[in-house]
Amino acid sequence: MVSCMIQAEKITKKFGPITAISGISLSVKPGEIVGLLGHNGAGKTTTMRILTGYMPPTSGSVRVGDYDLLQHPQEAKRLIGYLPEIPPLYSELTVEESLCFVADLYALNPPARFVSEALERTGLGHVRHRLIGNLSKGYRQRVGLAQAIVHQPPILILDEPTIGLDPKQIIEIRELLLHLKDNRVILLSSHILQEVSAVCDRVVILNKGQVIADGSLDQLSQNLQRKKLLVQVSGDPALIKKQIETIPGVNGVEEHGSDLEEIFLSLTA
């Protein structure tokens, strides 16, 4: 058994002059559920697209199971089930036709058995003959998930799987993820801490295309309590830093980048 199902080494992706992610290293061990946490534009989707082989990194390497993703993309891709942020669905096909198509893409034999299992696991049996275009958003998300698991991959990569869903649908998808866990590796992204803490064993926090924290939720909260505190503030950075440094117990303030109006600062105790 391989020690890491996903092993990314210093991956960087540049789109022309823009660096989307820079030197990200990430490893996911068998059985782990890892959450990629970060605000919009932090580099979560780009990281996931690289890990799934959708696009190559500008530099760095990715291993999936025993395979190097660039050297053996076909073998590596067979190990991955991927649900992008917008589920890739053909609205003209029925749920069953869509899953049969994916089963055929992966040359599964017999496809009907794999399709039936995916339908059963995602609770889509009763809508199998309905056109995807006529399904609700929650069901479409489920179809996307069923497409990702139809070939029974050992790795699931899910990009914001609950985005845009109502609270009831969010709970349903979370339960479904826990139900799908088995011995799978699951890497999911979100910009909501609650989301990640509900299902993940480990959290990797991205900011401006870099990993700024990596560990279990307990570890991260201990670090935050004892050593560092990541705060999001708005206003003049220099002035805020100066003022915070005057607070007793604060030994250092470091800036981790900013959005249009907000600044991320880590305070060292």
Next chain:
Amino acid sequence: MFALIKKELKIQIASPILAVGLALFLFLTGFAFSAHVTQASPQHLPEASMRGMIYFMAVILLFVTPFLSMRVFSEEMKNGTMELLKTAPLTDLQIVLGKYGAMLILLAIFLLATAIYPICIAILGQPEWGPMLFCYLGLFLLGGSFLALGLLASALTKNQVIAAVLTFVPLLTLWFLSDVGGALGEKVSLITHLQSFSVGVLDSSDLFYYLAVIFFLLFLTVRYLEAQRWR
């Protein structure tokens, strides 16, 4: 690859564009055929062949094929389903061949639907089947070249209308090159190479011309998809 062909056919057949395109194609070619047959008079008997029809059918294909090919990649990119194909264990070549294979099957269906005309000719006269088959082979290769260009155009943009325009304008230019481009234009023009097929002769240079055009355009499409990954 075959999975992709099957899916493409399912989606295209479900689309009203195909039904409208086929109906239009049959209406226009049927109109031309009836004109071809009814021009008969004791002084001017029509030939028991498709020779008079082939150029007219080629013009109709020029207008119909951009509508067939415009959605092939554009729709996948617009709906985000390209992400499904690119993260599946498929090479870019397999994706392009799968899409193109489905387009060729649709083209064959269009041409087969016109089989009623040779059958009518067979009832009315005694046609030579060999030259007639060459006419159809020529049309298939010409239509195949149109579709290969359509596939490339569709890979270039998410917008189906732009994809159709990007197909139609170069096709029209290539069509008229024979009239305005001198000797070189005649060599390059897509329509001049149909001449040998229309008279029932299999000229290997014309055959290779169409195959080379198709190969070159599919090659460009594969390279473009590969390049997209690196952007």
